[in-house]
Each structure stands twice: as structure tokens, then as C-alpha cells.
Amino acid sequence: MAAPAEPTPGSAEGKKTERINDAELALTGINMLLNNGFKESDELFRTYRNHSPLMSFGASFVSFLNAVMTFEEEKMQMAFEDLKATEKLCESENAGVIETIKNKIKRSHTHSQRSGSAAVDRLQRQIIIADCQVYLAVLSFIKQELSAYIKGGWILRKAWKMYNKCYNDITHLQEGGKRRAPEASTSDSSDRGRSSSSGPSPSHRSNSISPEVLDRLKGSVSFGYGLFHLCISMV
Structure with a gap:
């Protein structure tokens, strides 16, 4: 039996593996930062900074801390540019x-x-x-x-x-x-006697x-x- 073909980088399987949980990654990066892993945290955020506004902000935050701790003009300018880039990213994708x-x-x-x-x-x-x-x-x-x-x-x-x-x-x-909470509870109690075939109650459709x-x-x-x-x- 032939071995299963590995997913190519451009295939659907490859794209699925590239999906990340930005909240989990951001938490990991902050934990690195708090445990004296400044360099590792910076590398993590910068690797994924273009994946989401949250990761972009994490990279900018690390850059900001680096600038504030060193007071070097070059790092302060870099932090300024990173923060502006994150701000622009959030504004451009805000719908x-x-x-x-x-x-x-x-x-x-x-x-x-x-x-x-x-x-x-x-x-x-x-x-x-x-x-x-x-x-x-x-x-x-x-x-x-x-x-x-x-x-x-x-x-x-x-x-x-x-x-x-x-x-x-x-x-x-x-x-x-x-x-909406009292309305939902009232609607649920009134719908208990109805058959399940009638479909979900209006309260379940509320946004x-x-x-x-x-x-x-x-x-x-x-x-x-x-x-x-x-x-x-x-x-």
C-alpha cells in the first residue's frame, strides 16, 4: 500500500495546520515575558504579528517595553513605528x-x-x-x-x-x-409544552x-x- 501523501504548503490540509489560536499564543508570549524570557517573547510575537491584531499588539507592547527600559533613541523610534503599524492594522480591518x-x-x-x-x-x-x-x-x-x-x-x-x-x-x-434574560426564561417556560418539531423558540434566535x-x-x-x-x- 502506498504511503499517504503529505500535504503540500498550498493545500487545504496545509492551511488548516497553519491556523493559530492568537489568544493562546498571546498568553504564552506574556508568560515568557513575565518569566524573564524577553527575547523568546519578542521572537514569538514578531513571528505571528501579521496573523491578528492581538499578536501585532503583543509585538508592539514588547517593543515598547524595550524602548522604555533602555531609553535608546533607535529603540524608541522602532516602538513608535510598531505601535503605529498595529493601530493602522486595527483601523483598516475595523468593519x-x-x-x-x-x-x-x-x-x-x-x-x-x-x-x-x-x-x-x-x-x-x-x-x-x-x-x-x-x-x-x-x-x-x-x-x-x-x-x-x-x-x-x-x-x-x-x-x-x-x-x-x-x-x-x-x-x-x-x-x-x-x-433579554427574563424574556428568554418566560419564553422557555411557555414552550416546554410544545413539541420539539415546532423548532427553536424566538429567544434562542436572539443576538x-x-x-x-x-x-x-x-x-x-x-x-x-x-x-x-x-x-x-x-x-
Whole structure:
């Protein structure tokens, strides 16, 4: 019997093996960083920085830490360019307006799941953009020049507005989920006597995001608020 052919790099099997879990990789990179594996963490993030905004931000964050610890002009410029690249990546792939239109037009269960996932992705990108702006402001303040202070203050203003918008959006989603919860329980209890052939109840078709995901996103915004105030204390 002939041996099975190995998947070529361009085949479907090869593409499947190339898929990565950016959240798991990011966690691995941060753990390396916290355990004095600065070089290994930098290599990991830079290897996969083009795979997702999260990995791109991880690479930029490591570059930022390297610049802040060394105060070398070359590394500070590199960190500035990395942060701007991550910010541009998040802005170019942010499809918030398109997804909002889809949410209003498409109401099926499948499209609701997709729109919920897209909303989470959009919020995460906006939070990353705000984080990048805070770090860019820190790099500006380090120069200790009047023009740099003015530029840093303007960047911080944009970051604050982005954090505030994300916080309000997440709060709105959380309140909407709480309002739908009693309706879903009432609908479930009324549908128990019906046969299973009647299909899923309308409550199962509602577009919702899990409370755990919303709590995680709000925690990210709260952490960003802390970064903002820390940056203000440097001035």
C-alpha cells in the first residue's frame, strides 16, 4: 500500500495546520515575558504579528517595553513605528459600520452569531487602538519637550474618547442582555409544552454575547483607564 501523501504548503490540509489560536499564543508570549524570557517573547510575537491584531499588539507592547527600559533613541523610534503599524492594522480591518447594518437587516440565528462575534472583534480592535495611543503618548512624554507634551496630550485625548466609547458600548450590551434574560426564561417556560418539531423558540434566535466576554472586554477598558491615569501622572 502506498504511503499517504503529505500535504503540500498550498493545500487545504496545509492551511488548516497553519491556523493559530492568537489568544493562546498571546498568553504564552506574556508568560515568557513575565518569566524573564524577553527575547523568546519578542521572537514569538514578531513571528505571528501579521496573523491578528492581538499578536501585532503583543509585538508592539514588547517593543515598547524595550524602548522604555533602555531609553535608546533607535529603540524608541522602532516602538513608535510598531505601535503605529498595529493601530493602522486595527483601523483598516475595523468593519463596525458594515456589521451594524448587517445586524439590522439579518435576523437569523446564524447571522446573529456572526454579528455578535463581529461586535466583540470590533470592540477588541478599538481597545487595542486606545492602548496603542496611550503608549504613543508615553513615548512622546519621555522626550520632555514642549511640542512632545502637546502632541502627547492630544493623543491621550483620543485614547480617552475611544475608551469611553468602548465602555459605553459594552455597558449598553450588558444592559440589553439583562433585559433579554427574563424574556428568554418566560419564553422557555411557555414552550416546554410544545413539541420539539415546532423548532427553536424566538429567544434562542436572539443576538447575544456571553456575559463573560463582555466582562473581559470591560476589564480591558478598565485596565486602559488605569494606563491613562498612570500616563497623566508622568506629566
